[in-house]
Amino acid sequence: MTSQSQQHVVVAGAGMVAFRFVEALRARDDGDRFRVTVIGDEPRPPYDRVALTTYFTGRDPEDLHLGGDEIWRDPHVTLRKGTTVVAVDRDTQRVSTDRGEGVDYDHLVLATGSYAARPPVEGRDLRGCFVYRTIDDVAELRGYVETLRSAHSDRPLHGVVVGGGLLGLEAAGALQALGVKSTVVEFAPRLMPLQVDDGGGAVLRSLIEDLGVSVLTDTATSQVLGERRGVVEGMRFADGSSLPADVVVFATGVRPRDELACSAGLSVGERGGVVVDASCVTEDPAISAIGEVACIEGRVWGLVAPGYTMAEVAADRLLGGDASFPGADSSTKLKLLGVDVASFGDAFGSAPGCLEVSYADAVAGVYKKLVLSDDARTLLGGILVGDASSYAALRPMVGQQLRTDPSAYLVPATDGPPPGDDLPDDATVCSCNNVSAGAIRGAVTDQGCCSVAEVKACTRAGTSCGSCLPLVKRLTDGALEDAGISVAKGMCEHFELTRAELFHAVQVTGLRTFSEIIERHGRGRGCDICKPVVASILASLGTGHILGDDRGTLQDTNDHMLANLQKDGTYSVVPRIPGGEVTPDGLIEIGRIAKEFDLYTKITGGQRIDLFGARVEQLPAIWRQLVDAGFESGHAYGKSLRTVKSCVGSSWCRYGVQDSVGMAVLLELRYRGLRSPHKLKLGVSGCARECAEARGKDAGVIATDNGWNLYVGGNGGFTPRHATLLAEDLDDDGLIRAIDRFFIYYIRTADRLQRTAAWLEELPGGIEHLREVVFDDSLGIAAELDAAMERHVASYRDEWSDVLDDPVKLARFTSFVNAAEVPDPDLRYETTRGQRRPVLISGDRLEVRS
Numbered sequence: 001m002t003s004q005s006q007q008h009v010v011v012a013g014a015g016m017v018a019f020r021f022v023e024a025l026r027a028r029d030d031g032d033r034f035r036v037t038v039i040g041d042e043p044r045p046p047y048d049r050v051a052l053t054t055y056f057t058g059r060d061p062e063d064l065h066l067g068g069d070e071i072w073r074d075p076h077v078t079l080r081k082g083t084t085v086v087a088v089d090r091d092t093q094r095v096s097t098d099r100g101e102g103v104d105y106d107h108l109v110l111a112t113g114s115y116a117a118r119p120p121v122e123g124r125d126l127r128g129c130f131v132y133r134t135i136d137d138v139a140e141l142r143g144y145v146e147t148l149r150s151a152h153s154d155r156p157l158h159g160v161v162v163g164g165g166l167l168g169l170e171a172a173g174a175l176q177a178l179g180v181k182s183t184v185v186e187f188a189p190r191l192m193p194l195q196v197d198d199g200g201g202a203v204l205r206s207l208i209e210d211l212g213v214s215v216l217t218d219t220a221t222s223q224v225l226g227e228r229r230g231v232v233e234g235m236r237f238a239d240g241s242s243l244p245a246d247v248v249v250f251a252t253g254v255r256p257r258d259e260l261a262c263s264a265g266l267s268v269g270e271r272g273g274v275v276v277d278a279s280c281v282t283e284d285p286a287i288s289a290i291g292e293v294a295c296i297e298g299r300v301w302g303l304v305a306p307g308y309t310m311a312e313v314a315a316d317r318l319l320g321g322d323a324s325f326p327g328a329d330s331s332t333k334l335k336l337l338g339v340d341v342a343s344f345g346d347a348f349g350s351a352p353g354c355l356e357v358s359y360a361d362a363v364a365g366v367y368k369k370l371v372l373s374d375d376a377r378t379l380l381g382g383i384l385v386g387d388a389s390s391y392a393a394l395r396p397m398v399g400q401q402l403r404t405d406p407s408a409y410l411v412p413a414t415d416g417p418p419p420g421d422d423l424p425d426d427a428t429v430c431s432c433n434n435v436s437a438g439a440i441r442g443a444v445t446d447q448g449c450c451s452v453a454e455v456k457a458c459t460r461a462g463t464s465c466g467s468c469l470p471l472v473k474r475l476t477d478g479a480l481e482d483a484g485i486s487v488a489k490g491m492c493e494h495f496e497l498t499r500a501e502l503f504h505a506v507q508v509t510g511l512r513t514f515s516e517i518i519e520r521h522g523r524g525r526g527c528d529i530c531k532p533v534v535a536s537i538l539a540s541l542g543t544g545h546i547l548g549d550d551r552g553t554l555q556d557t558n559d560h561m562l563a564n565l566q567k568d569g570t571y572s573v574v575p576r577i578p579g580g581e582v583t584p585d586g587l588i589e590i591g592r593i594a595k596e597f598d599l600y601t602k603i604t605g606g607q608r609i610d611l612f613g614a615r616v617e618q619l620p621a622i623w624r625q626l627v628d629a630g631f632e633s634g635h636a637y638g639k640s641l642r643t644v645k646s647c648v649g650s651s652w653c654r655y656g657v658q659d660s661v662g663m664a665v666l667l668e669l670r671y672r673g674l675r676s677p678h679k680l681k682l683g684v685s686g687c688a689r690e691c692a693e694a695r696g697k698d699a700g701v702i703a704t705d706n707g708w709n710l711y712v713g714g715n716g717g718f719t720p721r722h723a724t725l726l727a728e729d730l731d732d733d734g735l736i737r738a739i740d741r742f743f744i745y746y747i748r749t750a751d752r753l754q755r756t757a758a759w760l761e762e763l764p765g766g767i768e769h770l771r772e773v774v775f776d777d778s779l780g781i782a783a784e785l786d787a788a789m790e791r792h793v794a795s796y797r798d799e800w801s802d803v804l805d806d807p808v809k810l811a812r813f814t815s816f817v818n819a820a821e822v823p824d825p826d827l828r829y830e831t832t833r834g835q836r837r838p839v840l841i842s843g844d845r846l847e848v849r850s
């Protein structure tokens with residue numbers, strides 16, 4: 001097509017939605033029917049505004065640019081940065097810019113977004129007052145704080161953020177990153193009033209305060225106080241109280257930038273926004289409006305997902321399609337100041353007759369609520385605060401019947417895959433881009449995609465907020481496996497390396513923090529897949545406590561609290577009992593502690609004692625007493641050595657040919673605390689009768705007349721597998737050396753969450769190869785493997801003792817509710833078989849007949 005016959009589309013505004021529009025139009029305009037000119041007043045190409053706060057964690061602003069330069073090199077696309085559209089002449093179909101030019105259009109797309117509003121309070125324009133919308137805003141804020149800090153190095157700086165919604169908490173996070181002690185002031189009775197209810201708001205507030213940010217709710221700002229030179233020095237509230245402040249950030253909402261439309265005589269909504277129909281066209285057929293500036297179905301949307309949908313609709317209409325805006329919801333999942341918050345569907349339970357199932361533990365800092373239809377079958381919405389790990393599985397189920405008991409989504413994730421793999425095809429997985437489970441599966445089966453990256457590029461799933469990525473990966477991998485295609489091994493969107501490659505890279509480079517590692521070896525900001533993997537690799541390399549540096553925020557829920565979260569929101573405590581051997585005094589101490597804290601006790605399958613029902617603020621007190629009694633962490637919460645189960649062996653048993661308990665204790669003390677891709681279990685039997693069921697373990701040791709047989713790669717669980725014989729009649733030293741090498745080799749080369757059984761099945765050359773590596777040093781790495789295990793043994797420290805000795809780590813277990821000792825009134829307990837247990841959410845209880 002010649003350029004003369006091309007239609008000219010002018011886009012006013014170069015933000016996120018404009019970018020999506022240009023991408024969508026160019027991707028589908030096969031005949032180059034349109035050329036596009038994008039005019040934006042910011043001095044840079046469109047960037048990821050949602051990720052603005054990462055600017056404070058040292059990211060180069062250029063990292064935020066959307067989509068690379070490719071689109072701007074397209075000969076049919078022109079970007080005019082730093083240029084403001086100042087007027088629209090609808091008669092001549094021409095826009096004018098602040099540079100005095102006129103640009104003719106065949107179709108005009110208004111994508112001018114919103115501006116951050118300052119409330120009408122006295123002093124709002126004083127020096128030191130900021131808004132939080134653009135890269136320039138945050139750069140100015142940073143510059144101002146840095147200048148202040150050099151002028152007042154003798155005292156802490158104070159900041160006030162006006163507004164306790166999403167933006168306010170983002171801004172408080174930014175101030176915190178700049179070392180400014182901040183207070184969030186919210187007019188409503190709770191934080192994030194649009195996303196969470198009172199229960200969620202209370203937990204969110206506790207979590208935010210726990211991070212050192214003060215919160216004032218039900219508080220109206222009346223004046224910004226300033227000294228004579230016009231610089232901020234404080235804040236006054238409607239009740240007459242005041243706070244000192246060096247810097248004030250207004251995060252009180254946004255207003256559509258609809259001034260161009262107004263002056264061109266186009267209709268705007270009651271609360272602003274250019275009125276458009278479902279095809280995103282204004283009353284002038286030559287003008288569309290998309291994104292935050294558009295008023296569609298009578299409202300404006302302050303989220304990026306509806307804007308992206310509008311961009312797709314507008315592009316489709318120009319190309320002759322009949323797409324129309326299907327509506328949107330306000331589902332959001334965010335990590336604010338490191339705290340998970342998610343809200344989706346009918347979060348506030350407005351549907352008639354709906355039921356709410358909630359789970360709250362103010363002490364543990366977790367609040368979860370599901371809203372269900374009146375027959376308790378269909379999921380309508382929900383709120384998750386403190387732990388949003390089930391969001392990816394739940395969000396697509398809105399409007400669908402849950403296939404399991406709702407409580408399965410409320411209790412913490414187990415070792416098995418989270419619910420969600422069997423989603424129906426019509427369930428929406430990526431709400432930002434409206435991509436269904438069927439579309440993801442179809443990308444593999446019909447479009448030939450072979451990796452998550454390809455599925456993302458093909459469907460756009462996971463390309464915006466990224467909260468659905470773990471689910472996209474599971475669906476993609478599942479579809480690939482069903483199609484008999486080998487799954488790409490890159491860990492996730494952020495790392496093209498496999499876990500094994502990343503392990504090697506971290507080992508070689510000596511990097512020690514997640515931000516350094518992702519900067520060097522990955523891209524983006526990380527996700528729920530790669531963060532725990534990096535945490536585990538750093539722990540396997542013995543680089544320090546799992547809650548040290550930036551690692552606390554990377555850990556899974558259980559590692560986060562060094563305890564196992566239970567379905568009632570309390571934790572279980574498992575002290576190590578090596579080889580299952582415990583002295584009567586030790587037993588008495590455990591019993592005494594269980595009695596003092598009213599803990600339910602049970603002997604586990606791994607021959608130790610599990611103490612259930614501990615509230616998070618009780619954990620340090622319980623562990624203080626356990627440590628004083630000579631116990632240490634049993635790592636029941638970690639992907640690490642769990643237990644070494646043993647029979648009584650030659651000490652007591654008539655058939656025993658070796659001291660199985662002695663060997664089990666030795667092995668457990670050697671490998672305790674060893675972090676690995678998945679949990680590790682061992683067993684030692686004193687003879688071939690195998691009472692310790694050692695062949696169901698990752699490493700199983702069975703006594704022979706001449707020593708020990710070693711079996712590897714066994715497990716119970718979903719797919720039970722008997723371990724395979726690796727070597728026979730080993731002496732004690734030979735056995736230990738073989739297990740050392742096997743474990744370290746596995747830890748370095750396995751995939752994430754891959755147990756030894758699956759690893760061995762996939763290991764090229766299988767058991768033969770492993771035998772050669774361990775006994776013949778076929779890879780020339782035996783000395784390295786030995787040294788790595790020796791380093792682990794020498795550097796082992798009890799994780800809980802370290803916490804008890806460190807006030808900073810201890811602080812995370814401090815209660816932040818007013819009456820910590822008062823159990824949550826929503827939790828109900830009953831006494832069964834002489835012990836206190838939570839009342840089951842559903843299901844029958846077995847009574848014991850005497």
Ligand SMILES: Cc1cc2nc3c(=O)[nH]c(=O)nc-3n(C[C@H](O)[C@H](O)[C@H](O)COP(=O)(O)OP(=O)(O)OC[C@H]3O[C@@H](n4cnc5c(N)ncnc54)[C@H](O)[C@@H]3O)c2cc1C
Pocket residue numbers: 012013014015016017018039040041042049050051052053083084085086111112113114132133134166167170257260290291292293301302303304305307332334465
């Ligand atoms: C800190 C922060 C965090 C956020 N987090 C989330 C989140 O987690 N989830 C979510 O869904 N949303 C989030 N948002 C909101 C999201 O960024 C917006 O919904 C999205 O950017 C809207 O895109 P848009 O293109 O409509 O507007 P914008 O991105 O604002 O782009 C409009 C552009 O047009 C320019 N412009 C305006 N008028 C003119 C003119 N006359 N001439 C030329 N150029 C003009 C503006 O300067 C701007 O660059 C967040 C926003 C911020 C600030």
Ligand code: SF4
Pocket residue numbers: 647648649650653654655656657660685686687688689690691692
């Ligand atoms: S495995 Fe052998 S030694 Fe151990 S308890 Fe059973 S019979 Fe006795």
